[in-house]
Amino acid sequence: MTLNKILRNTFLVLVAGLILTACATTKKVETTAGQMQGDVYTGTDTVEYLASGVPDRVFFATNESILTTRSRETLRKQATWLRENSEITVVLEGHADERGTREYNLALGERRANAAKDYLMTYGVSASRISVISYGKERPVDSGSNPLSWSKNRRSVTVKAN
Amino acid sequence: MKKIEEKKQNPEKIETEVKQVSEFEKKELFDPNNIAALIDKSKEEVAKTIQTTDKVTQSQDKNVERTGLSLSEEDALKAQIFGCWSIPLGLPYKENLLVRIKLKLKPDGSVIKSEILDHARMNKPGQSFYKVLAESALRAIRLCQPLRVPTTGYERWKDLQLNFDAREMLEG
Amino acid sequence: MQEKCWKDENLKFLKTLIILLLIQFKAYALIEVDITRGNLSPLPVAVSPLASDKKSLVEVEKILKIKDIGSEISLVVENNLKQTGLFNPLTKDAFLQKPDIAHFKPRFEDWKLIKAQALITGKVEIINENLRVEFRLWDVLAAKEMLAIAFTTVPTNWRRVGHIITDKVYERLTGEKGYFDTRIIYVAEEGPKTKRIKKLAIMDQDGFNVKYLTLGNELVLTPRFNPTNQMITYLSYFRNLPRVYLLDIETGIQEVVGDFPGMTFAPRFSPDGKKIIMSFASDGNSDIYTMDLENRIVERITNHPSIDTSPSYSPNGRYICFNSDRSGYQQIYVMKSDGSNVKRISFGRGLYGTPVWSPRGDLIAFTKLHKGKFYIGVMRIDGSGERLLTENFYQEAPSWSPNGRVLVFYRETKTDEKGEGFSAKLWSIDLTGYNERQVRTKTDASDPSWSSLLSN
Structure with a gap:
């Protein structure tokens, strides 16, 4: 009982x-x-468009520079757009979140931007049209100190240079 | 190349004239031959005490034998000096820093004479930490005097050696 | 039989003699008492205002607009001593002796009465428009002078005089060199986190005499002092090209270091000041390079497909510590200065970055990130003996005081959901993990680097 x-x-x-x-x-x-998968940002809050249907940025997991399936899709759209507009040159801006040491994050941002650059190149965009800059954690889009903010900040942004 | 508005950062030279360096240690010179035998003896004993500092009862028993002060007599003296000694806080605790001072006392516990046993070390280059510790020990004695000595048996303790060892404190 | 008997007798006698001798010896044995404890409170020190004559006071006020220069200098000294955590400057209200008389001949009994163990006195005068300052350090209990030094300088240097006095006093009372006549170069920050404006700034170690070296038009990061002169190296985003720069703070002239086709960053000088060591990032890979400042020869030190950055030389210049993610995560490595013999030294849990070799040579300070917290710590150069000195939400980039006793670093506070509450400040902490203090800056600040002693 x-x-x-x-x-x-x-x-x-x-x-x-x-x-x-x-x-x-x-x-x-x-x-x-709908905003994060694993710790990769999948939302659209901060995303801008290079042209209709061509998102300007891709996001990364913490400490990673591997492109997700979704990122590759975005970059393929960018590559198509760049091939169609051959006079345009771009700067790829690599960023990291605030959860790392400053110098390492500069290197990490550079690695992320280059991951995006390499992918654009395999889809036929000439290296001469792409330059790369890393801001490390110096230019967050979201100033918050939480996992969602950090996921928005781990990014590579394609910016028109001309 | 960029120009920057800030120019003169380097300050003017500062001239230094050393007027006089301390006479502190020179006046405390002593004859090292006198106490050569004592140094060797105390070395062994010091090693022993350091090992047993944690085991209070045990070491106290030994002290009675060795020092000729009773437990309570020694405790009273120690407690007094603990209170007077400002341990220099910046000292590295890993170095072998033991300062042994031999005292000649009056019956009322005031100090007639104090000698640092490894005095030569005070003025050696690279021994600045030792010097700092020795000076702090001397200050402790001066601050404390007259020392809290037993009321009887002056012959027993008119010569007294204090071994200052800050390692335990600096580590903790 | 007879013989044996005698022997026995003899033995007995000898035994007695020995025992007697032993007793005798015991009676005369020197009593030893081990003093293994004392108080660990900071040493009480009286810093008497420096005395000066009427004529000098008038002249100083004319030149510096300072009413009582002697008091001001003694305040500099007092504040420095207090910041160390090793000394306890006593309140001047309790002083019984006038500054001028104290300097001439202190009444030690009076100073003993207020529990001072050391006393600093001094005199300031103007001679031929120069400032002449003399000071004495006294052992109150021994009733003796420990130190007496005089300086002559231009009046505007009066704060430096206070720092130099502190250095001398500190060295005499602790046995190691001071760190007061030094400066800190740092990044002054303002504005929201997403649009932060950063300027190079330099100040005295105690936060005074701040000067801005750039205007804030471009992003600047990680300035570091040359240990031998008035040069600094830092990262600037001038024209959006992140490169390592060299700046002479005497002339204001600056130049790009080397001719690299990509980002260079994480610069630091070699201990002899003749080389810059830094990272160069290319195609997603960062390696370590050096450039000789005399012949401009560039050398590649590491060649590995991982991120190698934050290099720092050992004080003898023979080794380099750096951080690398070649193991998969950011860890600390040590190698010979030619890049050979790379050895991982950090094996604790978490990520390790920003290793900086102590000027004493025996320790490496670092930033550690573990379970969402940042730590400043030190370890021996073989990676053993890790000690974490301070924990916080975010802090990094330790820099050593020239005597290797104190670390300065910066700490950021967390932002809330509205992006508010964020601030960055400089902090210092002792090697022992005690005496954590905020270093005073007017603006937010980050990336501090401590200079060598300006005077010796």
Whole structure:
């Protein structure tokens, strides 16, 4: 009988726990769902367009410079646009979030911008039309100190140079 | 090339004239031959005490044997000097910094004479930490005197050696 | 039989003699008492205002617009001593002796009464429009002079005189060189985080005499002092080309270091001041290079497809520490100055960056990032003995005081959801992890670098 009581109590606690977890998840969905995958930003808040349907930036995971499937898609659109507008030259601006040492982040930003540059080149954009600059963590788009802000700041932005 | 509005950053030279350097240590010179034997002896004992500083009862038993001061007599003296000694805080604790001072005392505990046993070390280059510690120990004695000595047995303690060792404190 | 008996007798006698001798010896044995404890409170020091004659006071006021120069200089000294955490300057209200008499012949009993263990006195005068300052350091308890020095300089240097006095006093009382007649170069910051304006700035170690070296038109980062002269090296985004620059703060002339086809960054001087070591980033890969400032020869030191940056020489110039992510994550490595014998030295949990070799040679200071916190720490040059000195939300870039006792670094506070609450300030902390203090700056500040002692 005592056992039964314990079991029942446990069950109640479990149910309560489930409800709480459910609440927590719902809340999270409101703030970051659709905006982050893993810790890569997938939202559109900060994104600008080089031309209709051509987003100007790609995002990265923490400490990474690997292009996601989505980033590659964006860069292919940029490459198409650049091939169609052969007089345009661009600067790729690489950035990092504030969660790293300044000098390392300068190198990391440069690595990210170059990852984007390499991809554009494989899609037929001449290296002479692309220059690269790293700002490290010096030019965040979002000044917040939270995972979502940081994900927006880990980026490579393609900027028209002429 | 860019120009910058700021120009003269380097300040004017400052002339230094050293008027007089301390006479502090010179006046405390002593005859090293006198106490050569003592130095060797105390070295061994010091090594022993350092090992046993944590085990209070044990080392106290030994002290009674060795020092000829009773437990409470030694405690009273120690407690007094602990209070007077401002340990120089910047000292590196890893160096072998032990300052041994031999005192000649009056029956009331005031100090007639104090000698630093490794006095030669005070003025050696590269021994500035030792000198700093030695000076702090001398200050402690001066601040404390008359020392809290037993009321009886003057012959026993009229010569007294204090071994100042800051390592334990600086590490902690 | 007979013989044996005698021997026994003899032995007995000898034994007694020995025992007697032992007792005798014990009675005369020198009593030793081990003093292993004391108080660890800062040493009480009285800094008496420096005395000066009427005529000098009038002249100083005419030149510097300062009413009582003697008091002002003693305040500089007092503040310096207090900042060290090693000394406790006593309040002047308690002083019983007038400055001029104290300097001539202190009444030690009076100073002992207010519990001073050391006393600083001095005299300021104007001689041929120059400022002549003499000071004495006294051991109050020994009733003796420990130090007496005089300086002559132009009046505008009066704060420096205070710093030099502190250096001399500090050295005499601690056994190691001071760090007061020094400057800190840093980046002064203002504006919102997304559009931060940054200027090179230089100030005295105590935060006074701030001067801005750039106007804020371009982004500037990571200035570092040449340990031997008045040159600095830093990263500037002039014309949007991030390059390492060299700036002579005496002449104001600056130039790009080397002719690299891409970003150069993370510069630092070699200990002899003759080379700059830095990173060059190209095609997504950063390696370490040096440039000889005399013959302009550039040498590549590392050649690895990882990020190699934040190099710093050992004081003898024979080794270089740097950080690299060649293991997958940012860690600290040490190599010979020609780039050979690369060895990883950081093995703790987390990421390690910005290694800086201590001027004493035995330690490397670093920034560590672990579980969302930033730490400033030190480790031995083989990576052992890691000690974390301070933890915070974000802080980095330690720089050593010239005597290797204090680290200056910068710390940023977190922004809230509205992007507010952000500020960056300079802080200092002792090698022991004690005595953490904010270094006073008018604006927000980052990337501090400590100069060598200006005078010796």
